[in-house]
Amino acid sequence: MSASADKRSAYADRRADAGPPFFDLLRLPGVGWFLRQRWARLGMQIPLLLLSVVLVWHGFLGPDLAPKNLATLLTWVHYRGLLVLVLLVAGNFFCMACPFLLPREIARWIFRPVWNWPVRLRNKWLAVALFVLLLFAYEYFGLWSTPFWTAWLIVAYFAGALVVDALFRHASFCKWVCPIGQFNFLASTLSPLEVAVRDLNQCVECRTKDCICGPPASETAADAGRLALPLLAKRGCELALFQPMKVGNLDCTFCLDCVHACPHDNVGLVTRMPGAELAAEEPRSGLGNPLTRPDLAALAIVFTFGALLNAFGMVSPVYVLQAWLSGVLGTTERAPILAILFAVALIVEPVLLLGLAAWWTRRATGTALSLPRLATRYAYSLVPLGFGVWLAHYAFHFLTGALTVVPVLQNALAEIGWPVLGQPNWEFTGMRSGSVFVLELGFLTLGLVGSWIVAIRLARKDQPSAPWRAYLSWVVLQSILWAAAIWLLAQPMEMRGTFLGD
Amino acid sequence: MKMMQRFLVFLAIAPMTILVPSGCSKSSTDGAPDVKVELRMSPDPPTVGQGTATVTLTDKDGGPLRGATLKLEGNMNHAGMKPVFADAKELDPGKYEASVNLTMGGDWFFLIDAVLADGRRLKRKIDVPGVKSR
Ligand code: SF4
Ligand code: SF4
Numbered sequence: 183m184s185a186s187a188d189k190r191s192a193y194a195d196r197r198a199d200a201g202p203p204f205f206d207l208l209r210l211p212g213v214g215w216f217l218r219q220r221w222a223r224l225g226m227q228i229p230l231l232l233l234s235v236v237l238v239w240h241g242f243l244g245p246d247l248a249p250k251n252l253a254t255l256l257t258w259v260h261y262r263g264l265l266v267l268v269l270l271v272a273g274n275f276f277c278m279a280c281p282f283l284l285p286r287e288i289a290r291w292i293f294r295p296v297w298n299w300p301v302r303l304r305n306k307w308l309a310v311a312l313f314v315l316l317l318f319a320y321e322y323f324g325l326w327s328t329p330f331w332t333a334w335l336i337v338a339y340f341a342g343a344l345v346v347d348a349l350f351r352h353a354s355f356c357k358w359v360c361p362i363g364q365f366n367f368l369a370s371t372l373s374p375l376e377v378a379v380r381d382l383n384q385c386v387e388c389r390t391k392d393c394i395c396g397p398p399a400s401e402t403a404a405d406a407g408r409l410a411l412p413l414l415a416k417r418g419c420e421l422a423l424f425q426p427m428k429v430g431n432l433d434c435t436f437c438l439d440c441v442h443a444c445p446h447d448n449v450g451l452v453t454r455m456p457g458a459e460l461a462a463e464e465p466r467s468g469l470g471n472p473l474t475r476p477d478l479a480a481l482a483i484v485f486t487f488g489a490l491l492n493a494f495g496m497v498s499p500v501y502v503l504q505a506w507l508s509g510v511l512g513t514t515e516r517a518p519i520l521a522i523l524f525a526v527a528l529i530v531e532p533v534l535l536l537g538l539a540a541w542w543t544r545r546a547t548g549t550a551l552s553l554p555r556l557a558t559r560y561a562y563s564l565v566p567l568g569f570g571v572w573l574a575h576y577a578f579h580f581l582t583g584a585l586t587v588v589p590v591l592q593n594a595l596a597e598i599g600w601p602v603l604g605q606p607n608w609e610f611t612g613m614r615s616g617s618v619f620v621l622e623l624g625f626l627t628l629g630l631v632g633s634w635i636v637a638i639r640l641a642r643k644d645q646p647s648a649p650w651r652a653y654l655s656w657v658v659l660q661s662i663l664w665a666a667a668i669w670l671l672a673q674p675m676e677m678r679g680t681f682l683g684d
Numbered sequence: 685m686k687m688m689q690r691f692l693v694f695l696a697i698a699p700m701t702i703l704v705p706s707g708c709s710k711s712s713t714d715g716a717p718d719v720k721v722e723l724r725m726s727p728d729p730p731t732v733g734q735g736t737a738t739v740t741l742t743d744k745d746g747g748p749l750r751g752a753t754l755k756l757e758g759n760m761n762h763a764g765m766k767p768v769f770a771d772a773k774e775l776d777p778g779k780y781e782a783s784v785n786l787t788m789g790g791d792w793f794f795l796i797d798a799v800l801a802d803g804r805r806l807k808r809k810i811d812v813p814g815v816k817s818r
């Protein structure tokens with residue numbers, strides 16, 4: 183076997199035999215042209231940074247009324263809603279345009295980080311904890327109802343990214359810390375677009391591997407005189423994803439550094455089968471095999487059950503439950519009550535349900551895999567459903583409330599004495615919740631079918647002769663969660679910050 | 685030299701991320717802080733749907749304040765919903781009533797904007813938490 187044939191098999195990717203990609207966004211005129219420019223990311227980050235400054239300013243100094251404040255409105259209605267919708271129809275474009283990274287780029291002019299992220303923390307456990315903490319803070323502070331804390335959250339994000347990335351090299355914040363990033367990584371496994379090589383054979387011939395190593399020193403030196411260099415520097419993937427060995431969207435921020443770095447113009451933004459990567463077994467660059475990684479599986483579980491918990495937090499039964507807990511515990515302190523709710527929803531419930539499903543699979547198939555390993559493996563089959571729940575929930579808020587931005591903006595400008603948009607017209611709202619409910623059902627069902635398919639694909643590998651033995655329990659579990667989600671979203675909404683003591 | 689230049693750019697931009705929140709939110713100023721405002725909802729506890737808001741205005745000696753023109757604006761405490769507006773009518777001396785439609789369960793607040801008989805402008809925010817969904 184020749185060396186290059188050897189490499190080719192090492193680079194074997196599902197795409198290798200699939201031929202050239204069917205659609206490549208980067209080849210389009212317009213959008214494609216824009217994204218091919220080295221300043222494309224910067225060109226999206228700068229407006230979003232300015233917008234963040236406006237949000238923080240309004241959050242701190244504008245009206246302390248969530249429905250009239252840009253910080254609460256744009257963060258909890260628009261940003262979240264657009265985020266999930268763009269992930270559904272395209273890909274991780276919000277990481278691509280993320281403004282939190284801009285101060286960090288600027289800081290790196292001065293502080294050249296010298297440390298590498300600690301080896302012990304090179305897993306998703308910290309991010310899992312922060313993700314849960316964010317969900318907890320959301321309920322505890324009633325973030326959706328307070329412009330002040332929402333503004334603080336934005337500031338904390340900027341500060342976090344700045345500090346972590348001023349100290350540690352590469353994209354440590356994105357890869358190991360940022361809870362929104364992890365959300366986007368998981369959700370983007372269901373996206374139709376992916377950053378991938380166009381022609382694997384080109385990679386086999388490639389000597390320099392700029393997509394991961396960054397451009398050769400000579401090229402960097404030639405650029406070095408320019409002031410703008412650090413912001414527009416070519417570099418290899420900061421998330422340790424080596425193109426020819428990259429599978430899927432996990433851990434990819436769509437930063438397009440690899441696109442700009444590859445000297446052979448061999449990286450595209452191409453279509454693929456959404457969700458297929460959730461059942462992909464081959465080792466991935468920068469990730470290993472997710473199907474054997476408990477930390478990533480925990481993330482998938484928290485992502486799915488967190489979606490249900492987050493939706494549960496705004497329907498009326500949650501208050502009945504909380505009032506009951508409050509009576510049982512004899513306290514009106516919210517923290518312990520919420521903590522119990524979180525522990526049940528994000529630990530007890532998943533352990534029981536996934537344990538049971540894994541137990542059935544083990545019994546029915548006689549596999550040698552332990553229960554935790556089975557649960558880890560099949561946890562990824564919950565991700566499509568989890569994404570469906572996030573989608574249904576956030577699309578609901580977005581679609582029913584998107585247009586309120588018009589009067590809120592009018593009001594904000596009028597209050598600073600510059601009513602260029604006229605007096606607020608509060609008639610603007612959005613779609614009726616009845617028609618959005620149909621859409622919600624669609625998202626949930628799409629998610630359920632996606633989850634079934636992932637489970638069945640995994641089961642086909644595990645038990646080729648009788649896959650149903652392996653997937654039955656998972657399909658049942660997913661269907662139960664789906665039914666629970668429908669029940670949840672059909673409940674009367676009751677968005678409350680103060681559930682006790684009134 | 686270049687270091688200096690970079691440092692200055694950084695200095696200029698860094699505060700954006702470390703914005704010290706100055707001052708608290710200012711709600712539009714209330715021109716009659718001595719007036720006592722009470723809001724009662726019926727049904728009580730408030731429930732989704734058509735209901736009545738009764739506002740009582742009393743002066744600092746507890747006497748009713750007649751002849752005010754009073755507007756109500758109901759909002760939920762989260763963003764993305766249409767506010768409800770209502771003009772209140774004085775039924776009994778100092779007692780103003782408006783019919784309001786609470787469109788969703790959850791925490792509400794009402795902004796009360798009144799022009800008093802003496803010409804002063806009163807502005808208050810009163811919470812109406814826990815509107816029951818049906
Ligand atoms: S630099 Fe380009 S051609 Fe070389 S390995 Fe990376 S993607 Fe392939
Ligand atoms: S450089 Fe890495 S993170 Fe950025 S788009 Fe390429 S693969 Fe994704």
Ligand SMILES: [Cu+2]
Binds near residue numbers: 492493496575579
């Ligand atoms: Cu909600």
